[in-house]
Amino acid sequence: MTPTPRARLISRLTVGSVIAVVAVGLAGCATPSAPAAVPDGITAELRQGRFDVEARQLVVHVENGSPSPVAIDGLVVTAPVFVAPLEHDEPFKLSVGQGIDIRIDLPDPQCGSGEDEPLVDLRGGSGDEAFDGSVAPTDPFGTLERIGATDCLTASVDAVAAITLPEHLRTTGDGAAQRAWIDVVITPEPTGDASFVVDVVHGTTLLGAEDGPEWPLGLEVAAGGEPITVPLAVRPARCDAHAIADDKRGTILPFEITTGDGLTGRIDRSSDDALQADLYDYVTERCGLGTAPVE
Structure with a gap:
């Protein structure tokens, strides 16, 4: 028996609905996109003032040279001269062109450490896009080398x-x-x-x-x-x-x-x-x- 035009229409609608449901289900199972890399223009610099030396703190100067404001959820500094990473979990925001000094207590030294370069890991967002990645900090005054040398000398003396x-x-x-x-x-x-x-x-x-x-x-x-x-x-x-x-x-x-x-x-x-x-x-x-x- 040949299906009527009305039956054929209902059949097509039913198949279309199933396909739509399956498509929605597949979309719901899709893996969320990974966070983007740190936007270009966001930089970090390591430094210490004379009062920071006494307080045993490292200053991480973060500057937003990107074209958009950013919100930083936290940062982590890893460097071979320290036995542990330096972590800062308090969020902060940077408008375009703005910089901030973050002070973090120094961990114990790791004497005789390797030659790995320091990194500053940053996680946060710019607009609607999340980012999570690393930037290589500058160290114009040789701060890490000085801290490592002083701390290891102190440990040897003590x-x-x-x-x-x-x-x-x-x-x-x-x-x-x-x-x-x-x-x-x-x-x-x-x-x-x-x-x-x-x-x-x-x-x-x-x-x-x-x-x-x-x-x-x-x-x-x-x-x-x-x-x-x-x-x-x-x-x-x-x-x-x-x-x-x-x-x-x-x-x-x-x-x-x-x-x-x-x-x-x-x-x-x-x-x-x-x-x-x-x-x-x-x-x-x-x-x-x-x-x-x-x-």
Whole structure:
């Protein structure tokens, strides 16, 4: 029996509906598109200011040089000089041409690391398009190399002995005749065969040695030895009111050290609040500057 025109129409509609349902089902099962790469023009730079050095933080400067605003959900820095990635999970937005400094606490060093280049992974979105990828950061001031060298030197030194500044300054006399000493205590580890030499302690913008700008020591320190007290005779490096008012790092002593495992460089030891106050009072009195500023 030949189907009627109406039956043929219903049949075509039914087949069309099935095809449409199947197409919708297949579309629903399709794999979502992967995030795009980081848009061209988004850059990262690694740096550190002097306060970041003291705070043990790395600054990641991210700048949006792309033609559209972007929203960053988070970033991760990987570098061979660190044992772990540096992660920042707080989102931020950048308009066109805008930059931002992100500060991240430094992890422990990875000494003897390979030559892999650092990367900054960025995830976020630009308009309706998500992105997730890496950019190679610039490091114009050699920040990573300096951090790695300093941290590994510090680790090598700490394995031999602790270098500690005193709680207070030791002084004699009054006024311009006053003299003072920073009694540095070096306490070796009880066991071990490692060693280092304190070559020199450098002067600062605020302090110098009584007989010169620095303290040449040539002092060898070995694990298993007895504690050593090193009296550093101190004089003001300058006698003007700005010496204290503008001071930033004048009470941080730089120790130049050579370790037995072949590392050479400088490690800093900071004065705590009490010693810093004593040093400011000393410079004020010996220089005849009047009352020291209240911190």
